[in-house]
Amino acid sequence: MREPTYFVLASLLDGPLHGYAIIQRAEHLSGGQVRLATGTLYTALDRLTADGFVELVREEIVNGRARRSYGLTPSGSGALRTEASRMADASRLVTNRSHRLKTAGRAGEASPA
Amino acid sequence: MTPIERHCGWLLHAYPAWYRRDRAAEMVGTLLESSPPGAKWPSFRDARALVTGGLRVRGWTWLLAMLWVVIGAGGAVYATVAFSHPGYGQGDVFRPMFQWPGEPMVVITVGITAQVVWMLLPVPVMVAGFIRLRGWRRRNWLRATGWAGSWVGGLALMITAGEWANAGMYDNRGVLRIGEMAVCAAWLILGVVMTWILGAAPVPRARSVPDNTVTGE
Numbered sequence: 149m150r151e152p153t154y155f156v157l158a159s160l161l162d163g164p165l166h167g168y169a170i171i172q173r174a175e176h177l178s179g180g181q182v183r184l185a186t187g188t189l190y191t192a193l194d195r196l197t198a199d200g201f202v203e204l205v206r207e208e209i210v211n212g213r214a215r216r217s218y219g220l221t222p223s224g225s226g227a228l229r230t231e232a233s234r235m236a237d238a239s240r241l242v243t244n245r246s247h248r249l250k251t252a253g254r255a256g257e258a259s260p261a
Numbered sequence: 262m263t264p265i266e267r268h269c270g271w272l273l274h275a276y277p278a279w280y281r282r283d284r285a286a287e288m289v290g291t292l293l294e295s296s297p298p299g300a301k302w303p304s305f306r307d308a309r310a311l312v313t314g315g316l317r318v319r320g321w322t323w324l325l326a327m328l329w330v331v332i333g334a335g336g337a338v339y340a341t342v343a344f345s346h347p348g349y350g351q352g353d354v355f356r357p358m359f360q361w362p363g364e365p366m367v368v369i370t371v372g373i374t375a376q377v378v379w380m381l382l383p384v385p386v387m388v389a390g391f392i393r394l395r396g397w398r399r400r401n402w403l404r405a406t407g408w409a410g411s412w413v414g415g416l417a418l419m420i421t422a423g424e425w426a427n428a429g430m431y432d433n434r435g436v437l438r439i440g441e442m443a444v445c446a447a448w449l450i451l452g453v454v455m456t457w458i459l460g461a462a463p464v465p466r467a468r469s470v471p472d473n474t475v476t477g478e
Contacts, residue, residue, distance in 0.1 A: 167291035168290075168294035171295055186292045187312075188314065190288060191314045213289065214290070
């Protein structure tokens with residue numbers, strides 16, 4: 149799963165959002181790392197809708213224009229949690245090894261040959 | 262309509278008509294919200310994403326078909342330029358290529374490459390179009406027939422261009438030919454026809470809007 153896709157799904161965890169709100173939420177959640185362009189967002193929403201991860205939940209008319217809100221489906225929520233778990237495992241692989249290397253380094257300094 | 266709305270509308274033409282009918286108003290709304298107040302154009306990032314997103318929605322079939330059409334139209338313009346040079350057909354670098362004495366090698370190289378691509382494209386264009394239009398399904402016969410007709414038209418234009426090239430190979434015409442411009446126009450019309458045939462959604466979009474449309478500010 150690509151990073152923008154991950155943050156689009158993550159932005160919908162707290163409930164359905166419309167397009168611009170997804171852009172803002174994804175930017176906030178990623179600490180400013182993921183700034184979705186409008187075209188990119190709708191490409192992602194099309195793909196996620198086709199995959200059954202996201203669904204259209206509400207359509208409003210705001211200032212004469214359609215405003216649609218999208219929400220996570222159970223399948224999308226599951227995919228997001230699976231991806232989060234995979235990334236956490238991948239992260240632990242590195243952080244645990246770094247910790248062991250630091251520990252080994254300190255032990256080496258304490259008992260020189 | 263504000264300038265930014267108008268400019269967003271232009272950029273949204275990168276998307277096919279069926280997609281714009283469904284999404285344009287919503288996308289313009291999002292673009293307006295994400296643009297700073299008073300902006301007349303969407304940001305470069307937004308503009309680039311709209312164009313690439315539109316081409317992605319149009320798909321490979323459209324891109325292949327348009328490449329075939331654009332090379333054909335460009336080739337016709339090139340032929341017009343080549344024919345306007347005295348000594349056309351006397352070049353010795355690549356005989357099957359339109360060229361004139363003293364033509365820069367880089368132009369010849371680009372021309373040869375484009376010519377090879379152009380000659381190879383009809384087969385993938387035909388196959389991709391047939392697959393995209395689900396030509397094997399009986400209810401799609403009209404669009405598949407239109408596609409096949411366009412393809413035959415494209416081949417006819419290719420053959421016409423080839424015959425003119427051969428006819429002028431040992432000729433010192435040195436005049437601007439109107440016929441090549443007609444071929445160029447025919448290629449562009451073919452492009453419009455192919456775009457129109459491919460214009461419908463490839464697969465019916467399974468989107469269900471719940472019946473709770475409300476009006477807000």
